[in-house]
Amino acid sequence: MKILYFYPENPLSFSQGNNSRALSLLNYFKDRSIHLDFVGEHSDVFTEDSIQELKKENLIQNGYLLKKKKKSSSIIRYYLDYSFPRKLNSRFKDFDRTKFGYKDQFLKIISDTDYDVVIISYVYWSSLFNAQLKGNKTKWIVDTHDFLTSQFQDNKKFSLDKYFKKEIDLMKKFDNVWVISHEEKYLFSQFLKIPVHLVTHSLPKVETSSNTEKNIDIVYVASDNFHNIKSADWFFKEVYPLLSLDVRITVVGKINKHIPKLQNVENLPFVKDLDEIYKRSRIAICPMLSGTGLKIKVIESLSHGLPVVCTERGVDGLINKTNNGCLASNDSLLFSTYIERLLNDSDFYNKNHLEAKNFFESNFDTKRTYEVLDTIFSCQ
Incomplete structure (x- = not known):
């Protein structure tokens, strides 16, 4: 089995809990000897050195970082494929965190390898989904991590019914939905006909020692x-x-x-x-x-x-x-x-x-x- 896993941040960075969750999934794939390729988002703190560290830990086979293309590289495509669509859909721009060039880069990665499963982390990265590549062989999973509609409720143009419908509609494109909490499984499963799986955060049991000073x-x-x-x-x-x-x-x-x-x-x-x-x-x-x-x-x-x-x-x-x-x-x-x-x-x-x-x-x-x-x- 070959899996492509998209997660925007560095799973080896322990600054946030969501990174720990991503790392726990990488450890599962490593434990099960599953071929895993990884895609993240390039940043000042997530570079090729980080990809090499993930490889060194045998957590991934191949690693890629999406990098924003300059507008000058293709003015026509910038406006037609990126700028104009975002303006037309400005109400829901929070549901799309991709930058110019990301979708093309991601499509090339998928096209170069026959993946059995593609996992996209967070609904607001679901625009990386490509309907043309969805078929009997490749299964697409969105790992939600969170209930995003609630996160956006302070937006000036927030409308509960429209935002929630948008979130559900984005999930409907996928073959499977993962959630991290029981409440979210109950909520999403009421509106989705595709499988909704509870994949919560997991950790190995820690053996406590009475010799450690509790200071x-x-x-x-x-x-x-x-x-x-x-x-x-x-x-x-x-x-x-x-x-x-x-x-x-x-x-x-x-x-x-x-x-x-x-x-x-x-x-x-x-x-x-x-x-x-x-x-x-x-x-x-x-x-x-x-x-x-x-x-x-x-x-x-x-x-x-x-x-x-x-x-x-x-x-x-x-x-x-x-x-x-x-x-x-x-x-x-x-x-x-x-x-x-x-x-x-x-x-x-x-x-x-x-x-x-x-x-x-x-x-x-x-x-x-x-x-x-x-x-x-x-x-x-």
């Missing part, structure tokens, strides 16, 4: 997207002042650019091995106030048996909203109370630690997701 009370991992910036602002303005200054907090990721410097807060914009941070931590937080889909950092925390204190958005995508190792509240006082109780009540901590561990093993252990993927690809 981090709270770990908070986040990138600097709009949702995380708003959430971090809420936590440090509304919750942090309610906590004891003896509580040791470590913040990991680009979100550090948007939080104040505080005496009991360690700021780590980048770490090479996030697992080591989790192993040294007692609990994790996920104070998300908006956004959709499964929160990858919550799953990573649960894989280490860490209880997670989160808002209601933090348990999105989980089949169980309670008894799962997560304590959820949008009330700042209760949020801080959960933290203090976990840190000071060993019985309460152990109960939530075991729930986190058991819930993860039952739903997100690599073995579970591999079984789902094996079933999907055995049917191709």
Whole structure:
């Protein structure tokens, strides 16, 4: 079997949870000895060196990066194939992230090799789909990652019915749809007649060691997207002042650019091995106030048996909203109370630690997701 997998960013970059999800899929294909070619989007941080690193790790066979063509290279095609269509469809331009030249480059990659499966990540890259190449041999899959209509609701021209219809219509072009959360599977399957598969994020079970010193009370991992910036602002303005200054907090990721410097807060914009941070931590937080889909950092925390204190958005995508190792509240006082109780009540901590561990093993252990993927690809 030969698979072409499109994912725009570098899966080896640990700055965002979605990259971890992509890497977990690459590891599945590697484990199953499936021939995998990879296509990404060229950027300052995703270059040919990154492709070579993916090859070195034996995660891909061949790698390609889509590069924007200059308008001057073909003025007529620029206007006819790219500029005019985008202006005519300006209301839904958010659903198309391709740039001039991307579709031609992608078509050439597909045309040069007979692929059994082509996987496109995110609905807003679905314009890479080519109807002429869809046939009995090549199956096209869109891995949605997220419910995009919700992401666009603050747009000036947003209309729920039109945006949702557009998202569904784009998915209808494909043979299969992958979703990452139970809520999205329920929602999309109501409007799609093609198969909708739940392919959630998976991680290998982590064996915890009692010898590791737990010198981090709270770990908070986040990138600097709009949702995380708003959430971090809420936590440090509304919750942090309610906590004891003896509580040791470590913040990991680009979100550090948007939080104040505080005496009991360690700021780590980048770490090479996030697992080591989790192993040294007692609990994790996920104070998300908006956004959709499964929160990858919550799953990573649960894989280490860490209880997670989160808002209601933090348990999105989980089949169980309670008894799962997560304590959820949008009330700042209760949020801080959960933290203090976990840190000071060993019985309460152990109960939530075991729930986190058991819930993860039952739903997100690599073995579970591999079984789902094996079933999907055995049917191709």
